[in-house]
Amino acid sequence: MDNKVNYLLRLGDNTLILSQQLSQWCGKGPALEEDMALTNVALDLLGQTRMWYEYAAELEGAGRDEDALAYLRDAHEFRNCLLLEQPNGNYADTLVRQFYFDAWHYFLIDGLTRSSDARIGAIAGKSLKEVTYHLRRSGDLIVRLGDGTDVSHARTQAAVDALWMYSGEVFAYDAVDEAMVAAGVAPAAGTLRAQWLAHVSEVLAEATLSMPPADAWMQGGGKQGRHTEHLGYLLAEMQFLQRAYPGATW
Template sequence: MDNAKFEYLLRQGDNALILSQQLSQLCGKGPALEEDMALTNVALDLLGQTRMWLSYAGELEGHGRDEDRLAYLRDSREFRNCLLVEQPNADYAQVMVRQFFFDTWHYFLMRGLLASTDQRIAEIAEKSLKEVTYHLRRSGDLVVRLGDGTPLSHAKMQAAVDELWTYAGEMFIYDALDEAMVAQGVAPHAEPLREAFLQHVGEVLLDATLAMPSPEAYMQRGGKQGRHTERLGYILAEMQFLQRAYPGADW
């Protein structure tokens, strides 16, 4: 088994899975019916992408673990998602800023993965890109509408940007595993992704009349290596409950 590639696939699948779970918790709680449906559809898109990443990871591992076992039968220290996606649904401003930061990175990553030397990864990126493009357009539009909206919505959006910015850079902090994937031609380099991220985020925040924090600010890290906030434990407790309570349940 190529352990580095297996771990890299887990990182992609876990990011999509945890954010999907976070968004699914908002079903029935959106600020408007149309928005409620949109959040749920984004969650479903991410869940579909999760299945592709984790299915490939399970096949590569060769230990009989499919996407369900990888999703429901790992503990928090075995998850490889970035810290951004496990930040709480504190209010709608934080939900949308979290989504926008993730979508921007996700979009440029999928574009980069189209050129992956691993054909399966390139195919997953190609299948995901149409959905991810829509996600980015939607979240960016809402950031502008809310940031350049009422004084209250502007204040809430600025607070969310300031609070979540420290989690927005982990995706570009490459470790030895990431560098191994770059060396093999599997993954794109970090710096072009970071530059594209900063440019797009800067343009959208400017349109939204929101101040962009310093790109050189300290960034939280550790999620990709399995060091998470306490929030992930609560997310997994809810997501994994049925499978843990009734192992092997089928319907």
């Protein structure tokens, strides 16, 4: 598969899987305002997914469209990072997962606005306002939970610790990522990691939460199609209708 197509699929798979995860909170949020806000974030991510998939399908030239990429690929064909397929758990689990992703996603999208690929730069430019809001929102909520009650602090610290091992995969660049950096399409891993660590450290400190070691061992493999069992269950639910009734339209 062409490196750029692979890279675009990674971007789209990340936002699609997280969007699907967040949509499962619809109607179940801890407060009405939170319920609506999280659903809106899910919709933002879904809109970004469509733009990445549309470009990937055009470059691939295999006759697949955005729906085929979302609904007709099996788990081993998805290239999302493992962090995003981790279970929703309690609300602290969901928000820590969101914060880790949002911090990376903001700095990545900001870097992609200066991409040598004009189409990628345009998509990033259109997405930047959304991801800026996503990061501000999730960071604020981490502070509120961490510096809140004893229960909220304990649950948030537990989530920070448990999900940390999945946070570094986005910075583990392989041949696909490095080809995009060399072509001026994507920002370098070192730059993104430094920005991410600085921001995450600042927010966790304000939240009175302890940050795990920056050099801790990290999980990986999602970008290469090696996933946890959680993704299979998520795709089974998300893809059921299209698989059961191929080509169905409303």
